[in-house]
Amino acid sequence: MIWNEKMETMAAQDLKNIQSDRLKSIVKYVYDNCPAYTKKIDNHGIKPADINTIDDIKKLPFTIKEDLRDSYPFGLFSQPIKQLKEIHVSSGTTGNPTVVGYTKDDLKLWSEVMARAIACAGGVPGDMIQIAYGYGLFTGGLGFHYGALEMGLTIIPCSSGQTKRQLKIMTDLKPRILACTPSYSLYMAEEAREMGLNPRASSWEIGIFGAEPWSEAMRKEIEATWDMEATDVFGMSEIIGPGVAQECLQKNGMHIFSDVFYPEVIDLQTGKEARPGESGELVITTLTKQGIPLLRYKTRDIVSITYEKCACGRTSPRISKIKGRTDDMIIVRGINVFPSQIEHVLLSIEGTQPHYQLVVDRKTGELDELEVMVEVDEKIFSDEVKKLRALEEKIRDEIESVLGVMVKVRLVEPKTIPRSEGKAKRVVDKRTL
Amino acid sequence: MKITQISIFLENRKGRLFDVCSLLGQKKINIRALNIAETEEFGILRIVVDKPADAVKALKENGFVAHLTDIVAVEVADHPGGLAEILKILNENNVNIEYMYGFVERSADKALLVFRFDDPDKAISVLTENKIKIIGSKDIGGL
Structure with a gap:
């Protein structure tokens, strides 16, 4: 089913008219309500009155991640904090975390787009959904929760982890939909086999997988393993959380809900709009958000976009799977990890920054493993094993508390981390996604 | 020492x-x-x-x-209980050993062990008081 028939199948020109109206209002709204944006727009030499149609979006300045961090915690908000009903916080990259907040209307918007997403994946009212994304400050769990509530599904709010219990719940309660990271679904399959269960006999018919990159090969593996339809969901907390875009059962790109999240794909070389089908950085403008609307937010995700009508009937454009990043962020078990976060921890422990490297690997049927290799130097070396062990543990604990993801720390000899042109390669991703 | x-x-x-x-x-x-x-x-x-x-x-x-x-090299009588005598002294005087190991070779009737103490100065004075022979660095070359 198509959850919002009117918005999701609208003729191109009608959609454009709505986008134009909404852009015009949102630019005026942030200009009037958010001093940081007033300044940004003034500095760019334009006025809200210059924005009349959606094509005028090119006149607007970009918003970048640093704008959020520099205005921590509430500087980019357009509403008084009292108007926020919910706040989510993501781990900081180099210091300040990113804070996003939702007004009552924003929560309605989130529910709406997530209902669209679940329907897009094949869910219908009355279905039972097992939500195995983390609940809490991470937007995954609650985003699905609100969408499922809106749609009238029966929710099992499992959150992440406790795999045996997840499988027992699935076996006994027979939910039709599973929502989690794609790698966790494969991890659960291994566990299921160990428990003597046949994954192909599971009750799950639809999987809505996201929060980390995955490939067509992995989709095939998941679908064969669980005998289900595996679909991709896309989102980020700065825009709304999950629910920015979702694959339909054609599995040929993710429908981006462009009446509310207007996408542009910007060529990395020219800084101009990339042609449909060509890769570039995804830039999103939130057309209707109230709490923290963002104009032309650079997501750092590299995608391509197509405006061709989809066989499912939806007219919204489709973005490709994420092809890469414009920065060095990696996603480990659904958690965004920046090498700079690790740098910060090492700096805080040692006072100097030793050479280090992150190695991410994912063995078949297992979760991502993140290993942090740290070169031992004169300062941190000790002749006692217990002191080096304690150092390893301290680094591990600090990194885990900053990242919220488990890591293994390994001390290595100096100069063993390869350097290219004097600069060490910070990330080695061995995963075959 | x-x-x-x-x-x-x-x-x-x-x-x-x-x-x-x-x-x-x-x-x-x-x-x-x-x-x-x-x-x-x-x-x-x-x-x-x-x-x-x-x-x-x-x-x-x-x-x-x-x-x-800094470590301390100590002569230990090469007979059963030789090491125990030294450990007893250290134990009674609350001297902590981080780790210890033996020398590669020693031809005489004494064995030679090196100790890494958390407080080497205290260890040396305790051992000296108890007439345990400590080997200095100048002796190492000639061993």
Whole structure:
């Protein structure tokens, strides 16, 4: 089913008219309500009155991640904090975390787009959904929760982890939909086999997988393993959380809900709009958000976009799977990890920054493993094993508390981390996604 | 009274111990005592050599992380209970041993052990009071 028939199948020109109206209002709204944006727009030499149609979006300045961090915690908000009903916080990259907040209307918007997403994946009212994304400050769990509530599904709010219990719940309660990271679904399959269960006999018919990159090969593996339809969901907390875009059962790109999240794909070389089908950085403008609307937010995700009508009937454009990043962020078990976060921890422990490297690997049927290799130097070396062990543990604990993801720390000899042109390669991703 | 030990960080990789020993051999440095503390991923090689300053220089030039540590070399009677006598003295005087190991060779009727104490000065005074012979660094070369 198509959850919002009117918005999701609208003729191109009608959609454009709505986008134009909404852009015009949102630019005026942030200009009037958010001093940081007033300044940004003034500095760019334009006025809200210059924005009349959606094509005028090119006149607007970009918003970048640093704008959020520099205005921590509430500087980019357009509403008084009292108007926020919910706040989510993501781990900081180099210091300040990113804070996003939702007004009552924003929560309605989130529910709406997530209902669209679940329907897009094949869910219908009355279905039972097992939500195995983390609940809490991470937007995954609650985003699905609100969408499922809106749609009238029966929710099992499992959150992440406790795999045996997840499988027992699935076996006994027979939910039709599973929502989690794609790698966790494969991890659960291994566990299921160990428990003597046949994954192909599971009750799950639809999987809505996201929060980390995955490939067509992995989709095939998941679908064969669980005998289900595996679909991709896309989102980020700065825009709304999950629910920015979702694959339909054609599995040929993710429908981006462009009446509310207007996408542009910007060529990395020219800084101009990339042609449909060509890769570039995804830039999103939130057309209707109230709490923290963002104009032309650079997501750092590299995608391509197509405006061709989809066989499912939806007219919204489709973005490709994420092809890469414009920065060095990696996603480990659904958690965004920046090498700079690790740098910060090492700096805080040692006072100097030793050479280090992150190695991410994912063995078949297992979760991502993140290993942090740290070169031992004169300062941190000790002749006692217990002191080096304690150092390893301290680094591990600090990194885990900053990242919220488990890591293994390994001390290595100096100069063993390869350097290219004097600069060490910070990330080695061995995963075959 | 204290002697100098060199400790070297080694990854648990094939050939690393050989690399250290062959480097010291080339530099005509003789290893008098040796010990390895190992974990799954790394080891700490601890050695006593005849020319510690030269050894550390050579090691650092070749990219090894090496530290100098003060240790105490003690003569132990080479008969049953010999070590226990010394440990008893240390124990009664609350001297903590971080680790210890034996010398590579010793031809006389005394064995030679090196101790890494958390407080080497206290250990030396306790051992001296109890008439335990401590070997100084100048004796090491002639052992």
